[in-house]
Amino acid sequence: xxxxxxxxxxxxxxxxxxxxxxxxxxxxxxxxxxxxxxxxxxxxxxxxxxxxxxxxxxxxxxxxxxxxxxxxxxxxxxxxxxxxxxxxxxxxxxxxxxxxxxxxxxxxxxxxxxxxxxxxxxxxxxxxxxxxxxxxxxxxxxxxxxxxxxxxxxxxxxxxxxxxxxxxxxxxxxxxxxxxxxxxxxxxxxxxxxxxxxxxxxxxxxxxxxxxxxxxxxxxxxxxxxxxxxxxxxxxxxxxxxxxxxxxxxxxxxxxxxxxxxxxxxxxxxxxxxxxxxxxxxxxxxxxxxxxxxxxxxxxxxxxxxxxxxxxxxxxxxxxxxxxxxxxxxxxxxxxxxxxxxxxxxxxxxxxxxxxxxxxxxxxxxxxxxxxxxxxxxxxxxxxxxxxxxxxxxxxxxxxxxxxxxxxxxxxxxxxxxxxxxxxxxxxxxxxxxxxxxxxxxxxxxxxxxxxxxxx
Numbered sequence: 001x002x003x004x005x006x007x008x009x010x011x012x013x014x015x016x017x018x019x020x021x022x023x024x025x026x027x028x029x030x031x032x033x034x035x036x037x038x039x040x041x042x043x044x045x046x047x048x049x050x051x052x053x054x055x056x057x058x059x060x061x062x063x064x065x066x067x068x069x070x071x072x073x074x075x076x077x078x079x080x081x082x083x084x085x086x087x088x089x090x091x092x093x094x095x096x097x098x099x100x101x102x103x104x105x106x107x108x109x110x111x112x113x114x115x116x117x118x119x120x121x122x123x124x125x126x127x128x129x130x131x132x133x134x135x136x137x138x139x140x141x142x143x144x145x146x147x148x149x150x151x152x153x154x155x156x157x158x159x160x161x162x163x164x165x166x167x168x169x170x171x172x173x174x175x176x177x178x179x180x181x182x183x184x185x186x187x188x189x190x191x192x193x194x195x196x197x198x199x200x201x202x203x204x205x206x207x208x209x210x211x212x213x214x215x216x217x218x219x220x221x222x223x224x225x226x227x228x229x230x231x232x233x234x235x236x237x238x239x240x241x242x243x244x245x246x247x248x249x250x251x252x253x254x255x256x257x258x259x260x261x262x263x264x265x266x267x268x269x270x271x272x273x274x275x276x277x278x279x280x281x282x283x284x285x286x287x288x289x290x291x292x293x294x295x296x297x298x299x300x301x302x303x304x305x306x307x308x309x310x311x312x313x314x315x316x317x318x319x320x321x322x323x324x325x326x327x328x329x330x331x332x333x334x335x336x337x338x339x340x341x342x343x344x345x346x347x348x349x350x351x352x353x354x355x356x357x358x359x360x361x362x363x364x365x366x367x368x369x370x371x372x373x374x375x376x377x378x379x380x381x382x383x384x385x386x387x388x389x390x391x392x393x394x395x396x397x398x399x400x401x402x403x404x405x406x407x408x409x410x411x412x413x414x415x416x417x418x419x420x421x422x423x424x425x426x427x428x429x430x431x432x433x434x435x436x437x438x439x440x441x442x443x444x445x446x447x448x449x450x451x452x453x454x455x456x
Contacts, residue, residue: 015151022144026076029140033094033133034062037101040125040132045105054108062101069093072434073441078144079152079180086141088444091134092437098133102126145179154182155202155227160217162208164188170207189213195220203227232418234388241425258425260395267429272368275436276361283355290321290352293343300326303356308373310397313390316365318373319356323348350443357399369432370398371420382413389413392420395427400439 014021038058042049048058073089074081106118159170167186174181185197189209198204198220206214208231221228230236242253260268291302304322307315323344324337340348347353360366366373371392374382382389402419403411411419423431 018148018151022076022078022148025078025140025144025147029076029136030066030070032136034059034066036132036136037062037098037126037129040129041102041105041122043125044122045109048105054105057108058101058104061104062097065100066094066097069097069437072437074438076141076144078141079148082177083138083141083145085441086145087134087138088441089438090137090141092440094133094137095130096437098126098130149179152180154178154180156184156200157181157203157205158184158197158201159186159205159207160189160191160194160198160209161186161206162189162210166207170205174205189217198226199224201226203229205229207231231415232422234391234421237418237421237425240422258427260427264427264429268367268432269364271429271432272361272364275368276358279355279358280362283358286352286355290343290347290355293346294322294341297341297343298326307376308397309376309379309393310365310373311393311395313393315376316360316373318366319359321347321353321356323353354399361399365397367396367398369401369423369435370395371401371423372403372416373397378413382417386414386417388421389417391424392417395424400435400442402435405435405438405442 038048038055045054048055070076070090070093073093074086076086076090078086102122105122106120109119109121157174159167159174161167161170164186171183171186174183181203184201187194187197191197194217198217204217204221204226206217206229209217211233214230218228218230220226232240238255239253241258242255245252245254294300294302301322304320304324305317306320308318309315321344323341324339325341344353357366361368379389402423403416407416407419423435
């Protein structure tokens with residue numbers, strides 16, 4: 001009896017300090033990653049293993065840039081994301097951090113004692129350090145997730161939708177995180193026993209529920225300490241981007257009409273030019289490989305051009321590597337689409353077919369980050385069903401954005417619209433940089449991100 005009581009006391013203590021314990025895991029992981037980098041680079045650069053200008057500068061860069069990069073990639077958010085995405089994002093962040101820290105070593109080594117020429121030494125040790133860090137990140141991520149779910153039982157989750165046709169879609173999306181959410185029921189907003197079912201849950205997911213019903217049910221959740229997940233509408237996005245405003249003792253949310261400032265336009269355009277030029281130079285070998293693959297398969301044209309819409313409804317011809325048979329029917333891709341060539345499947349899987357759009361960006365027809373330009377046929381159909389779809393044209397079309405980082409190829413038009421409006425209403429240059437960094441992770445989940453629509 002006493003042993004059982006002690007176990008319960010220990011578990012109670014652990015639950016109380018679970019966030020601190022998880023934070024400790026993250027701190028130890030980062031410290032080990034830094035230690036591995038310094039020890040391995042120190043094999044040929046003894047000065048960084050002692051207190052010196054070089055070691056201090058390297059440590060400062062590793063800590064500061066590491067904090068910024070890890071935060072941009074989502075951090076050590078165990079319990080929120082699955083282990084694989086956390087490992088991928090943290091590994092990319094640490095690799096970039098290692099490169100920046102290594103460049104400090106290279107620059108600091110350029111002196112009278114070591115020679116005035118910049119030399120990229122210890123590259124082999126740098127690569128080994130990166131591999132060791134990936135192993136450390138993998139171990140601590142799995143430890144962190146295992147600890148989180150050991151002290152946090154799965155939440156009893158109720159799904160509420162506007163109609164039952166959405167049930168399987170929502171269930172499939174949530175069941176990916178089955179260790180955190182245990183779906184106890186799915187129902188519609190017209191269910192007469194809804195209030196009772198809500199009170200029996202730990203969390204409630206609302207999708208496409210009417211405003212009046214949503215207000216009633218969220219009030220019940222708030223009063224009973226029940227977590228709420230709401231799929232937003234346009235007015236929700238406006239509120240989220242608003243700030244507090246008080247007129248005397250009257251509280252308001254001020255949702256300013258977002259337009260890019262002159263300075264933001266200049267910075268964004270300069271960034272587009274510089275990065276697209278650099279991207280074209282770096283990816284030129286991929287251009288050659290892709291061209292050879294396409295020509296070798298069927299001898300057809302290498303590039304595919306199609307009319308798309310950008311800011312203000314202006315039309316332009318988007319450039320892509322051709323991934324379908326010559327003169328194929330123009331329509332959205334479906335699963336196992338027989339129009340796609342063998343070379344095209346590979347190019348689409350790793351998003352290489354999108355690289356020629358760097359030319360569109362250089363010409364000013366597109367931007368690096370922004371809403372993806374849809375086919376004109378889709379724009380007309382989507383706008384007919386969702387009049388708000390035209391709001392995507394408030395900003396220049398982009399190569400990447402929230403819909404590409406967070407969504408899939410077959411994400412519904414409504415959800416793509418919400419993702420794009422989230423980007424537009426929360427625009428900032430810093431957010432653009434974050435999205436560009438997160439886009440790298442898409443290449444490591446190519447199968448999911450390029451999945452086509454169902455036949456319907």
